[in-house]
Amino acid sequence: MAIEQSRRDFLGMAFGAVSAIGGIFALGAMKATWDPLPSVMAAGFTTVDLSPMKPGEFRTVTWRGKPIFIIRKDGTDLKKCDKTDVKVGGGDYLVRIGLCTHLGCIPAWEPQNKKFKCACHGGEFDACGTNIFGPPPRPFDIPPFKIEGTKLVLGEEGPEYKKIVGKA
Amino acid sequence: MAHFSKANSIGEWLDQRLATKKLWKVLAAEYWVPKNINFLWAMGVVLMTMFSILVISGIFLLMYYKPDVHLAFDSVNYTIMQEAYYGWLWRHMHAVAASVVFLVIYIHMFTGIYYGSYKQGREMIWISGMLLFVTFSAEAFSGYMLPWGQMSYWAAQVITNLFGGIPFIGPDLVIWIRGNFYVADSTLTRFFMLHVFLLPLVIMAIIGLHFYSLRIPHVNNQDGEDIDFDYEAEKYKNGQKRESKVIPFWPVFISKDLFVVGVFMIFYFYLVGFHYEFAMDPINFEPANPMKTPPHIYPEWYFLWSYEVLRGFFFDIGPFKAMSIGLTAFGIANVIFFFLPWLDKSPVVAPAHKRGAFKYWFWILVIDMIILTVYGKLPPTGANAWIGFFASITFLALLLVVLPIITKKEAKSVGGAA
Numbered sequence: 308m309a310i311e312q313s314r315r316d317f318l319g320m321a322f323g324a325v326s327a328i329g330g331i332f333a334l335g336a337m338k339a340t341w342d343p344l345p346s347v348m349a350a351g352f353t354t355v356d357l358s359p360m361k362p363g364e365f366r367t368v369t370w371r372g373k374p375i376f377i378i379r380k381d382g383t384d385l386k387k388c389d390k391t392d393v394k395v396g397g398g399d400y401l402v403r404i405g406l407c408t409h410l411g412c413i414p415a416w417e418p419q420n421k422k423f424k425c426a427c428h429g430g431e432f433d434a435c436g437t438n439i440f441g442p443p444p445r446p447f448d449i450p451p452f453k454i455e456g457t458k459l460v461l462g463e464e465g466p467e468y469k470k471i472v473g474k475a
Numbered sequence: 476m477a478h479f480s481k482a483n484s485i486g487e488w489l490d491q492r493l494a495t496k497k498l499w500k501v502l503a504a505e506y507w508v509p510k511n512i513n514f515l516w517a518m519g520v521v522l523m524t525m526f527s528i529l530v531i532s533g534i535f536l537l538m539y540y541k542p543d544v545h546l547a548f549d550s551v552n553y554t555i556m557q558e559a560y561y562g563w564l565w566r567h568m569h570a571v572a573a574s575v576v577f578l579v580i581y582i583h584m585f586t587g588i589y590y591g592s593y594k595q596g597r598e599m600i601w602i603s604g605m606l607l608f609v610t611f612s613a614e615a616f617s618g619y620m621l622p623w624g625q626m627s628y629w630a631a632q633v634i635t636n637l638f639g640g641i642p643f644i645g646p647d648l649v650i651w652i653r654g655n656f657y658v659a660d661s662t663l664t665r666f667f668m669l670h671v672f673l674l675p676l677v678i679m680a681i682i683g684l685h686f687y688s689l690r691i692p693h694v695n696n697q698d699g700e701d702i703d704f705d706y707e708a709e710k711y712k713n714g715q716k717r718e719s720k721v722i723p724f725w726p727v728f729i730s731k732d733l734f735v736v737g738v739f740m741i742f743y744f745y746l747v748g749f750h751y752e753f754a755m756d757p758i759n760f761e762p763a764n765p766m767k768t769p770p771h772i773y774p775e776w777y778f779l780w781s782y783e784v785l786r787g788f789f790f791d792i793g794p795f796k797a798m799s800i801g802l803t804a805f806g807i808a809n810v811i812f813f814f815l816p817w818l819d820k821s822p823v824v825a826p827a828h829k830r831g832a833f834k835y836w837f838w839i840l841v842i843d844m845i846i847l848t849v850y851g852k853l854p855p856t857g858a859n860a861w862i863g864f865f866a867s868i869t870f871l872a873l874l875l876v877v878l879p880i881i882t883k884k885e886a887k888s889v890g891g892a893a
Contacts (some may be wrong), residue, residue: 429856
């Protein structure tokens, strides 16, 4: 009786171990299948030439499917922020991911009021990208960028980007 | 092996092999339902009917729908709506049923709350029902994405972004759920899989559990009376049908049920034929554009109350950010009803109008949820924002604070009789 019992215990434990290990590998495979594909990860770079932009001009470019807001602020009375503005070839630019930090709607740039306004839940941001009203919990996010001459490479972390976000 | 004799009919042949007579008795002919109920007890069968309509209309939509960002919008708005014979009918039936199924779910749910059908042994009925509510919500959300219009896209954007609020893993989790840095083709195709296969499968399994959970505690009745079902069933089978407090599901109860289903179906097809537009938002007839948010976005009516709780907290309180408070309140609102059997501390099973303070609690809750629903659709500015804030606070207070207090008092007054 005692022997039979321990033999059954062994069978139970053996099956438990096999199914636990199998289960962990299966979950790992399922998680990985849901991950973004390598092609999606690789297509994450956008290059923008900033030299044709005029003072006060507002542009939206696409990076990783997200809008990137760029405003050239030198030569205008738009609020400047030395710590977070991007300086390329003598120009002073705001470069931000144009998604409201509340729930990801795209705010509109209102040049006459010098601010961004989000239609979804009323959030507002100033010309430095700082949240000034409503539910957004933080300023616009800064996309990783690298400066190459007058060009901005979005998706790569250059020294200027690291300096702004405090990673240097 | 069992002994098989020659069968005289196909029915007898099947009965010998599958015990079909016994199965039928257990499932229907001798499944007992109290007599003392009203039309609100027919909502379960109405829901079953609506779910069947959703599955059947869904099958026909599936024949032409294409889960690809370049093809989805036209496959719905051109191929299904204009080319396929009766494609418009299946789409309108599917959209209207998806909307009214929530109306019936809410009626079903509030009937359960009104008559105290969630406690004293009926907890698993309630919990399995709430699981169905949650899976139906996921099913509705994933389905709403498929036509790939502006509302589909931005609902997907906002809802998937909610997961970003989870501490530490949030931002990575959002990318993982979407399969891209933004709501993209990968997102559409995986939510298509969830909508047409995995979630319906889970829903069907939980419906099985929900039905099974009724077997032992049985259906409640209008007075919360504790009926001895075995005793009453014996009476019925002995011919004392008038004296017995129960009736068999088949054919007695179902005949009344099907009458209610009939009335409901007239209402439903009236909506499908003449008022489908409430389930077809005009903004969604503009193709999805990741670079342009529509000026005013809102969820379908059945999600408005919890959406209003999410955005009701629009200012920071102390060290807590408005967004974190809103997300936390939204999280609580979505799971709080699961705990109803334990938030109600009273053993009394009776309709609300016989339960004193509970009656007022019930109707205040209903009114508060209607206010949340109405204001959930209005722009959150000025006075609207404050009404939303107070209605959200009231909702949380009613369930987390008021209910335990009044039901504790009630339990004391009946002397802990149970």
